Amino acid sequence: MAYGFQFTNNSNVVTLDSEFARLVVLDQGSYSPNAENGLRANVNFSRVITSQEPPLVFAKPTVINGQAVISSVLIYGSPGNWTGFGIRTRSVNYAPPTGTWFVGAFVAQDVSDYGMQIFDGSGKLLFDSGNPCAIFTAAYQSWNYAFTQTLDVGVTNFFSSPKPINTVDYMLINNYSMNVVAGSNAGALVGSVWDFTNGTLYATMTSSSNSRTFYLPALFARLVA
16 A cells, blocks of 8 residues: 555454455354254344445354254345355254354444544544454365265265364354256255364355355455454
8 A cells, every 4th residue: 555554463464454354244243954844044133234235154064973053044035135044954964053253344434533543545434443353264175076876866975075074263154155057957955064073164056956066265264353
């Protein structure tokens, strides 16, 4: 930046800048099964999120002795009126959907009665010292084909992540609210299986005809004070 206000940390990484907004946490909480006979968890935000694009929803399942699932993700609402989201497990053979979440966006909220605020040149609020923030901690898309399960609705291919499960960070789940191109015109339903017993995170792809390659990126973030 040529002028303005900027903070850097001990590693010379920019943590606050008068030109760019941080990933602000707009709401957070826990989720638990409350729909589809305990297979789905629906969450309502405590306030409507008014961004035009869907807010970024991050989640992590409760650590269990077994396998937890984040699948069939739905973001509820419309541009300017985002109201919540939903997570579904795969079947009764997996743990019910329980865990914690937060939702964020690259926009500040005017919430502080005192403290510090930063605006850009157009008057847009970029930082409010009363907003909790999050930082991205990891990103990868080098999944490895692991195995295939045959189901009544098709086949599911499992792809293992290049790193073990991290029980501290939250995974961006917006990616899992859409189908991906597969070997059929309908596309494939994507999901993630958190195998806590073996410490392995899987991405899953379910369709009538599946590819054995998977490139959808996994993004992780962590809450900061």
